[in-house]
Amino acid sequence: xSNKTVKTDLFEQFARIAKALASGKRLQILEFLAQGERNVExxxxxxxLSIASTxxxxxxxxxxxxxxxxxxxxxxxxxxxxxxxxxxxxxxxxVGQEHLAEVDKLVRLYYDSKDGLEPxxxxxxxxxxxxxxxxxxxxxxxEEYAAGHIPGAINMPVSEIRKRLNEIPKEQEIVAYCRGPxxxxxxxxxxxxxxxGRAARRLEDGFPEWxxxxxxxxxx
Amino acid sequence: xSNKTVKTDLFEQFARIAKALASGKRLQILEFLAQGERNVExxxxxxxLSIASTxxxxxxxxxxxxxxxxxxxxxxxxxxxxxxxxxxxxxxxxVGQEHLAEVDKLVRLYYDSKDGLEPxxxxxxxxxxxxxxxxxxxxxxxEEYAAGHIPGAINMPVSEIRKRLNEIPKEQEIVAYCRGPxxxxxxxxxxxxxxxGRAARRLEDGFPEWxxxxxxxxxx
DNA sequence: GTAGTATTCAACATAATTATTGAATAGTGG
DNA sequence: CCACTATTCAATAATTATGTTGAATACTAC
Numbered sequence: 290x291s292n293k294t295v296k297t298d299l300f301e302q303f304a305r306i307a308k309a310l311a312s313g314k315r316l317q318i319l320e321f322l323a324q325g326e327r328n329v330e331x332x333x334x335x336x337x338l339s340i341a342s343t344x345x346x347x348x349x350x351x352x353x354x355x356x357x358x359x360x361x362x363x364x365x366x367x368x369x370x371x372x373x374x375x376x377x378x379x380x381x382x383x384v385g386q387e388h389l390a391e392v393d394k395l396v397r398l399y400y401d402s403k404d405g406l407e408p409x410x411x412x413x414x415x416x417x418x419x420x421x422x423x424x425x426x427x428x429x430x431x432e433e434y435a436a437g438h439i440p441g442a443i444n445m446p447v448s449e450i451r452k453r454l455n456e457i458p459k460e461q462e463i464v465a466y467c468r469g470p471x472x473x474x475x476x477x478x479x480x481x482x483x484x485x486g487r488a489a490r491r492l493e494d495g496f497p498e499w500x501x502x503x504x505x506x507x508x509x
Numbered sequence: 510x511s512n513k514t515v516k517t518d519l520f521e522q523f524a525r526i527a528k529a530l531a532s533g534k535r536l537q538i539l540e541f542l543a544q545g546e547r548n549v550e551x552x553x554x555x556x557x558l559s560i561a562s563t564x565x566x567x568x569x570x571x572x573x574x575x576x577x578x579x580x581x582x583x584x585x586x587x588x589x590x591x592x593x594x595x596x597x598x599x600x601x602x603x604v605g606q607e608h609l610a611e612v613d614k615l616v617r618l619y620y621d622s623k624d625g626l627e628p629x630x631x632x633x634x635x636x637x638x639x640x641x642x643x644x645x646x647x648x649x650x651x652e653e654y655a656a657g658h659i660p661g662a663i664n665m666p667v668s669e670i671r672k673r674l675n676e677i678p679k680e681q682e683i684v685a686y687c688r689g690p691x692x693x694x695x696x697x698x699x700x701x702x703x704x705x706g707r708a709a710r711r712l713e714d715g716f717p718e719w720x721x722x723x724x725x726x727x728x729x
Numbered sequence: 730g731t732a733g734t735a736t737t738c739a740a741c742a743t744a745a746t747t748a749t750t751g752a753a754t755a756g757t758g759g
Numbered sequence: 760c761c762a763c764t765a766t767t768c769a770a771t772a773a774t775t776a777t778g779t780t781g782a783a784t785a786c787t788a789c
Contacts, residue, residue, distance in 0.1 A: 300533035300540075302612045303605050307530035312777085313520035316527070320520075329736060342778055344737055349776095354608030363735060363787060373603045380600040383593045385523050388574030392522045532747085549766060562748055564767055583757060583765060731789085738783065745776070753768065759761090 309353035310381065314338060315346050322356060323375060324446050324474060325430045328364040379469045408493035409464050411502060414439075424458050426465040426489075428478045429496070439466065439499060440507040447477045454485060466492035466499070529573035530601065534558060535566050542576060543595060544666050544694060545650045546588040599689045628713035629684050631722060634659075644678050646685040646709075648698045649716070659686065659719060660727040667697045674705055686712035686719070 310316060317336050321327055327335075333343040347367055350356040357370045369375065385392040417423045418441060425442040427434050434444035445453055457463060465478040475491040482489035492499070500506055529535060537556050541547055547555075553563040567587055570576040577590045589595065605612040637643045638661060645662040647654050654664035665673055677683060685698040695711040702709035712719070720726055 297533060297537075299612065300536045302609055303536050303601055304531055304533040306601060306604055306609070307527055307532075307536070308776095310527035311524055311531040312527075313517060313524040314777095316520045316523050317517075339779070340736075341738085341780080344735095345777085348737085354604070360736095360786085365736065370608050371604075373600070373607050377597075377600040377604050380593070380597040381523055381526060384526055384574070384591075384597050387593050388590050389522055389526070392519065528746095534747095559749065560766075561750080561768085564765095565748085568767080580756085580766095583763095585766065732787100733789100734785100734787080736784080736786100739781090741779085743777080743779105745774100747772100747774070749771085749773105751769090754766080756765090757763080759763105 306353045306355070306377075309350050309355055310377075312346070314342075315350060316378075318343070318346060318350065319355065319369065319374070319378060320473060322367060322369050323378065323430075323472075324448060326366045326368040328366055330364075332367070375468060379472060382473070407490070409490050410493045411499055411504060414464055414492055415504060422461065424461050424463045426457070426463055426478060427496070428465050428467050428474045433468075433496075435509055437500065437506045437508050438496065440505050442466075442507075445478075447474050447481065450478060450481050454487075457482075457487070459487075461488075463487055463489040464492055465489060467495055469495035469497055526573045526575070526597075529570050529575055530597075532566070534562075535570060536598075536601075538563070538566060538570065539575065539589065539594070539598060540693060542587060542589050543598065543650075543692075544668060546586045548584040548586050550584075552587070595688060599692060602693070627710070629710050630713045631719055631724060634684055634712055635724060642681065644681045644683045646677070646683055646698060647716070648685050648687050648694045653688075653716075655729060657720065657726045657728050658716065660725050662686075662727075665698075667694050667701065670698060670701050674707075677702075677707070679707075681708075683707055683709040684712055685709060687715055689715035689717055 310319075314336055318332055321332060321335050329340060329344055329347065332338075332347070333340045336343065338346070347356065347358070350367075351358060355370055355374050356367050358365050358367045360366075414423065414425070418425060418439070425439050427438045427442040427444045428447050428450075429438075429444070430446055431444060434442075438444065443456065445456070463482055465475045465482070467474040467478075472495050475495070479489045479491050530539075534556055538552055541552060541555050549560060549564055549567065552558075552567070553560045556563065558566070567576065567578070570587075571578060575590055575594050576587050578585050578587045580586075634643065634645070638645060638659070645659050647658045647662040647664045648667050648670075649658075649664070650666055651664060654662075658664065663676065665676070683702055685695045685702070687694040687698075692715050695715070699709045699711050
């Protein structure tokens with residue numbers, strides 16, 4: 290096999306991964322899986338696809354190495370195949386935000402309706418946490434929370450906010466965070482909380498940035 | 510416009526970017542553009558596509574916000590639209606390396622034929638640079654080199670290696686690096702140098718990792 | 730075993746992508 | 760202004776992706 294052929298093949302392999310990402314529906318599925326593992330039926334409901342379609346999309350994602358599956362009881366549960374996939378999605382969001390005017394417009398339209406949804410800078414959060422002025426919400430999946438989180442943060446994935454709203458003090462501002470500045474889950478959480486009448490904003494960056502800035506981290 | 514619609518639209522926008530990446534040929538083009546700006550004809554030659562095809566691929570990349578173009582004299586020069594695109598490509602490579610067995614096989618097959626192409630760890634390079642035992646080659650585009658590089662490194666993009674081979678001392682081992690562990694340009698450089706009979710390896714990580722490890726950096 | 734259920738498979742129609750060819754455009758250089 | 764050239768546009772044919780429906784699997788629970 291010639292060098293040229295091998296190199297072409299290599300790019301085709303990378304393209305295979307990109308092809309798997311090249312569908313709004315599949316990106317939605319990935320975003321939901323980033324919040325925790327899900328079975329086919331649940332994903333079908335969340336995305337509005339038929340079950341068969343959902344299954345087929347999941348096959349594609351699996352062949353591209355992006356998700357893995359395992360059967361537990363009656364259900365097949367799907368999950369992201371690894372952390373590098375979260376990073377890939379974040380990189381995709383970053384490019385979108387930076388280079389597609391439409392993305393910026395849509396994000397604005399959807400998330401920060403009118404008034405101050407400016408994100409909270411890490412320093413500011415730090416100070417207010419010390420004074421006990423805010424409730425910090427970690428909306429990542431439980432495993433990631435367990436591996437390290439902002440001290441005092443409550444772990445509550447977006448899907449659980451509705452049920453567990455009463456666990457959050459009523460009269461304090463809430464600051465939500467997830468994995469990075471382009472992780473949509475924090476946006477979701479803020480939107481959800483605001484819909485319930487709570488004062489909520491999101492942390493400007495995510496947990497990785499918090500950690501790498503040398504700020505305190507709590508484990509387990 | 511309902512939230513659901515906006516959110517769907519948002520994912521469609523991200524999918525647009527992924528679609529632009531979802532072709533081996535376009536990834537090749539991006540990889541070449543990562544090495545510096547190029548006109549359409551050059552890219553057509555490098556990829557083996559017809560000029561019209563190349564132009565169309567470039568249109569797609571441009572609509573997705575991944576490349577930008579400007580006319581200089583007779584030629585239209587294309588370049589990557591920003592650093593976030595480099596990071597996106599790196600993330601894609603990382604996922605490939607981690608989750609697709611085929612990628613790993615191909616990389617092995619193409620690059621480290623037979624003997625020790627093990628990468629050089631940063632620490633080891635550091636020591637050997639101090640003793641003047643190695644020639645360090647920075648294969649990134651000139652602009653990135655100017656913004657900071659490993660002390661004493663020679664800047665030489667892959668495309669220039671053939672012409673400028675005489676600038677590299679003959680009897681020393683060469684260590685090439687670029688942007689990160691998944692940046693293919695360092696692999697290319699090593700392959701090229703070895704073809705010319707030089708002893709070459711690549712740095713395990715890339716420059717960003719070198720910098721963030723607190724190792725010395727030279728500017729200009 | 731049998732009934733029931735979650736998931737996958739297969740076949741189809743529709744729609745989108747790809748590369749090619751040849752023509753059109755726009756801008757340069759004399 | 761004219762000839763020339765790099766690039767883009769348009770039309771085509773071949774390939775590939777999408778979503779639907781209904782059937783096939785594989786497993787659970789009784």
